[in-house]
Amino acid sequence: MSGDLLDVNVLLALAWPNHQFHEASRRWFRNRGGRRWLTCSITEIGFVRLxxxxxxxxxxxxxxxxxxxxRIMLDHPDHGFVKDSVSTADETFVSVADNLQGHKQVTDAYLVALAKARGLTLLTFDRKIEAFCPFPDVVEVEALSSQLSALS
Known part of the structure; x- marks a missing residue:
């Protein structure tokens, strides 16, 4: 499987016009060239909760x-769903968890491990994830950074 697993912050930015990164996320979405974008239970629940x-x-x-x-967003033809199938006992998660500084990073670490296990890229606005991710090819902040700079 290939594509982009969208972090909660990207999903929120896409859906909410008043979000600070709404325009950047919409620009990314328009320019992704038909590349699949994916969600999982964690990102969907986070979207609803927030x-x-x-x-x-x-x-x-x-x-x-x-x-x-x-649901309106998920009905898009390029959307896919990733089953949350990585255990915290899996070596992929453990290797990410080794770099964590605290409890607020655990969910992000799981998303990194899930993306790594599925051959996906985790697309996020959270630059802090790069600091603890041992897999530089898995987390993509750069796809959005030029667009973020343009908004500044």
Whole structure:
């Protein structure tokens, strides 16, 4: 399998026009050349959870509304779903976890391990992930960085 596993922050940016990286994420989406983009249970749940949080947006959604919004995105023909099948006991996860500094990085570490195990690229706005990722070919922040610079 090949394609981009979208981190929660990229999914949110795509869906929410008031997100600081909305334009950059839309530009990436338009210019991806038909490359598959993927989600997993963790990124989908994160999207729904944050979309329902009033601290995230004054226009927050109910869980039902957030789920409908996500479903509209997932109906795109280039979307795919990745089953969460990496165990925290797997060597791939352990090698990422060895570099973690704290509890807030555990979910990101899992997404890195999942992307590595499936031959995917984790697409994210979170530059901190690169600092603990032992697989430089797995995390892609650069695809968005030139677009982020253009917005500054």
């Amino acid at each position: 979309s329902c949080n009033p601290a995230f947006s004054a226009d927050y959604k109910t869980p039902r509304e957030a789920t409908v919004l996500l």
